[in-house]
Amino acid sequence: MTSILLPASHEFETQDIFVNMGPQHPSTHGVFRMVLEIDGEVVRDVLPYIGYLHRGAEKLCETMDYRQGIGFMDRTEYLAAFNAELSYVMAVEALAGIDVPERAQWIRMILCELNRLSSHFMFLGAFGVDVGVLGTSFTYAFRERENIFDLFEEICGDRMMYAYFRVGGLAWEVTDNFVTRVNQVLGMARQGIADLDGLLTQNEIFQARTRGIGHIPAADAIDWGMSGPSLRASGVALDVRRDEPYLFYPQVKFDVITGTNGDVYDRYLCRLREMHESIKIVEQCLQNLQPGPIVPERMSRLLRTPPGEVYIRTEAPRGEYGVYMVSNGGNRPWRCKVRSACLSNLQALRDMTVGHYVSDAVLILGSIDIVLSEVDR
Amino acid sequence: MTSEAGAPDLSSTIWPQVDRALSGISVEPEMGVLDLIVRIPKDEVVRGLRALKRAEDLNFDYLRCLTAIDWEDQGIDVVYHLYSTTKKHNLTVKTTLPNTDLTVDTATTVWRAANWLERETAEMFGVRFNGHPDPRTLLMPEDMDDTFPLRKDHPLQDIKLIQGEGIAFPEEQE
Numbered sequence: 001m002t003s004i005l006l007p008a009s010h011e012f013e014t015q016d017i018f019v020n021m022g023p024q025h026p027s028t029h030g031v032f033r034m035v036l037e038i039d040g041e042v043v044r045d046v047l048p049y050i051g052y053l054h055r056g057a058e059k060l061c062e063t064m065d066y067r068q069g070i071g072f073m074d075r076t077e078y079l080a081a082f083n084a085e086l087s088y089v090m091a092v093e094a095l096a097g098i099d100v101p102e103r104a105q106w107i108r109m110i111l112c113e114l115n116r117l118s119s120h121f122m123f124l125g126a127f128g129v130d131v132g133v134l135g136t137s138f139t140y141a142f143r144e145r146e147n148i149f150d151l152f153e154e155i156c157g158d159r160m161m162y163a164y165f166r167v168g169g170l171a172w173e174v175t176d177n178f179v180t181r182v183n184q185v186l187g188m189a190r191q192g193i194a195d196l197d198g199l200l201t202q203n204e205i206f207q208a209r210t211r212g213i214g215h216i217p218a219a220d221a222i223d224w225g226m227s228g229p230s231l232r233a234s235g236v237a238l239d240v241r242r243d244e245p246y247l248f249y250p251q252v253k254f255d256v257i258t259g260t261n262g263d264v265y266d267r268y269l270c271r272l273r274e275m276h277e278s279i280k281i282v283e284q285c286l287q288n289l290q291p292g293p294i295v296p297e298r299m300s301r302l303l304r305t306p307p308g309e310v311y312i313r314t315e316a317p318r319g320e321y322g323v324y325m326v327s328n329g330g331n332r333p334w335r336c337k338v339r340s341a342c343l344s345n346l347q348a349l350r351d352m353t354v355g356h357y358v359s360d361a362v363l364i365l366g367s368i369d370i371v372l373s374e375v376d377r
Numbered sequence: 378m379t380s381e382a383g384a385p386d387l388s389s390t391i392w393p394q395v396d397r398a399l400s401g402i403s404v405e406p407e408m409g410v411l412d413l414i415v416r417i418p419k420d421e422v423v424r425g426l427r428a429l430k431r432a433e434d435l436n437f438d439y440l441r442c443l444t445a446i447d448w449e450d451q452g453i454d455v456v457y458h459l460y461s462t463t464k465k466h467n468l469t470v471k472t473t474l475p476n477t478d479l480t481v482d483t484a485t486t487v488w489r490a491a492n493w494l495e496r497e498t499a500e501m502f503g504v505r506f507n508g509h510p511d512p513r514t515l516l517m518p519e520d521m522d523d524t525f526p527l528r529k530d531h532p533l534q535d536i537k538l539i540q541g542e543g544i545a546f547p548e549e550q551e
Contacts, residue, residue, distance in 0.1 A: 050515065051515060051516035059527055223490065225441070225494075324458070326446055343493060377516075
């Protein structure tokens with residue numbers, strides 16, 4: 001008979017079981033499903049399933065006028081719709097050779113950076129809930145996000161699906177009190193970031209839960225095609241705004257925030273610090289904002305582009321949002337491919353999760369900050 | 378869609394380095410709106426991509442995007458958008474697949490990033506990527522076998538009804 005006392009080296013052997021998470025799981029941030037193969041509490045394999053939110057935005061764009069596609073772009077990336085619109089309208093402008101007036105470009109920059117703020121607030125709030133701060137971080141973050149959305153609503157009449165960027169410029173002029181309102185929102189956002197920073201960053205429990213898990217080395221992150229804060233947390237200073245500037249990014253000063261370890265904590269910290277950079281950018285934009293036209297003087301009603309193709313990439317909150325547009329000379333795109341940052345980031349999920357506990361899998365998924373409508377399109 | 382090989386403006390681009398890296402492979406260069414585009418025959422495309430990644434002066438270590446374009450009678454183009462995180466330059470690689478043989482070797486052996494992008498391209502266009510490590514559907518249901526939504530012949534039903542030539546403005550209708 002075997003002894004009741006087991007030798008110290010002995011580990012309990014457990015059978016691997018499969019646990020299904022999602023698609024209706026509150027911590028999967030949307031309709032994302034993953035099947036975890038677990039051995040006790042340790043994840044041995046991850047099998048992600050996506051596509052529950054696929055609406056065929058690319059196909060729909062092919063059937064409609066260039067200007068009608070803007071609305072679909074909003075819905076691919078609903079947490080940072082301005083950034084999504086920007087890639088799309090820039091692609092059409094590049095194909096058609098349209099010059100955008102300076103004022104419109106500055107306003108686009110302001111709105112995109114504010115949208116980055118609102119999106120990162122959403123991340124901070126949701127991530128706090130993932131870690132276990134219950135609702136506190138969420139309500140703090142949503143208070144700030146609402147302030148930004150109020151401003152967006154004043155400008156474009158909608159809180160999420162703006163369709164405010166148009167081919168050539170903007171839909172209409174911003175409100176008269178735009179500059180004061182933006183300054184007001186920035187002040188509140190600065191306070192909001194400080195609040196969340198104080199609530200989470202130095203918190204011992206928060207650090208114990210997030211440090212050292214979900215690590216991904218820089219070389220792997222590049223190989224998987226990751227981008228945005230998730231990549232920069234691994235120490236790769238890759239930012240489309242700096243490396244391949246668009247709009248007036250060369251004229252403003254900002255730092256590209258990078259992490260060192262590439263773990264969950266670094267990905268959180270990268271986003272938090274990036275928010276300060278966004279505020280810096282918006283402040284500089286406001287100084288440069290001059291009165292002027294917001295659409296080119298001569299814009300034909302029938303928008304046709306010469307045959308050609310362009311791949312436009314911009315730095316959205318979650319990474320590189322690219323639009324690859326092919327024209328055959330008609331009034332609608334022949335092919336409009338959306339390069340989703342989250343899709344590429346999500347590919348690395350398995351590498352990050354295997355070997356960690358089930359409860360950490362939720363955090364690791366949260367730290368990539370996915371938005372499923374962008375993954376599925 | 379192709380321009381004359383060796384057009385004078387290509388000397389200021391990364392074409393000389395690309396040409397050197399792809400020696401032995403028949404390549405057609407073309408200048409796009411932003412990036413240089415090269416066309417590689419489908420049998421040699423993965424060898425070419427690997428050479429582009431390994432070339433020290435190019436170092437295309439990042440696959441931005443992989444997709445396809447349906448040109449109806451002229452086959453399907455598979456498009457790779459490459460980027461170098463160290464040298465910061467871009468390149469678009471294209472290969473044309475004839476409608477009679479929609480297969481190409483997988484690029485997952487070059488970048489792992491190609492994995493899901495190829496799965497998506499496969500289910501949307503019916504392109505087969507030989508040697509893909511995980512050839513399941515990605516966004517589409519698993520039982521969706523012989524219908525490819527992003528092909529031009531895929532039906533759109535009612536959506537066509539609201540389409541005209543551009544947007545009809547009231548004053549132009551009168």
